[in-house]
Amino acid sequence: MKEHEFYQKYANLPIEKRSNLLSNAFNSPLLGMTFHDVYKEIIAIDDKLRNDEIRRDELLEEIERYF
Secondary structure, eight states, X not given: OOHHHHXXXXXXXXXXXXXXXXXXXXXXXXXXXXXXXXXXXXXXXXXXXXXXXXXXXXXXXXXXXXX
């Protein structure tokens, strides 16, 4: 699933369902998580990546001027 698809589905999910446990399986990355937990973690990952993506784009724009 793409990130924007998740955000759309999360926004349309009833508030009471956002706190439902997603998985009890020990081999699942969703173990003990709710939809809201997943949402918070994805937001945190986006925040960490944003600075790197901005820097990458700046470098590529500068290099493009040399070609």
